[in-house]
Amino acid sequence: MASHKNPDSPLTNAPGIPPSGTSSQTQTGNPELDARKRALNEVFGLLKLAYHNQFNAAFPDVQTLNHAKRLWLESLAGFSPEEMVAGAKRAIKYSEYLPTVHKMLQLCAEGDHGLPDPRAAYREACNAPSPKANHKWSHPAVYHAGRAADWFFLANNPESSAYPVFASHYKKICERLMAGESLPAPQSVQLEHQAAKPLSKEENAKKLAELRAQLKI
Structure with missing residues (x-):
């Protein structure tokens, strides 16, 4: 019987994208890159929780999700892990729509503008x-x-x-x-x-x- 991948399972087979855990299998030998990959997994986890229906519509299967993660990892290369996660939290705080890569670039770069809760x-x-x-x-x-x-x-x-x-x-x-x-x-x-x-x-x-x-x- 053919097996089917769970869309929510860790991306162990996605080139350049490790699962969200911290096991040795996720390490690349580059601590900075490993930290950014873990941050990206956290970003996608936060976005899925906040924009569940929109998220599932945008990334309906593992292949699409993996492609998106590779694109986001490359596109957000200029930001630290902390800035990436902060950008996702900022999107959740201020926007009702799932952010695009372009929007995430803005959110990571511009900061909170000193905006209060x-x-x-x-x-x-x-x-x-x-x-x-x-x-x-x-x-x-x-x-x-x-x-x-x-x-x-x-x-x-x-x-x-x-x-x-x-x-x-x-x-x-x-x-x-x-x-x-x-x-x-x-x-x-x-x-x-x-x-x-x-x-x-x-x-x-x-x-x-x-x-x-x-x-x-």
């Missing part, structure tokens, strides 16, 4: 005093996401309602940054507009529904 960014946006533009932001992306989500809306709605709206804007802004776009720093102002009259519960609910419909969340 989405929850930390949300807390900063909510706690920053007015005028918001005068606050010393950890990153301009936090300010722009807060402004896009609407400061008044963030201040007058519970986290369960406000955070998804903020996070959606923040994610899109982070993706634009990762694609190479630059963000202007907030322009300091003397005074922001005066606080508007608080919305009623019904008006708040209507505004939330409009924002969710607009953002498709």
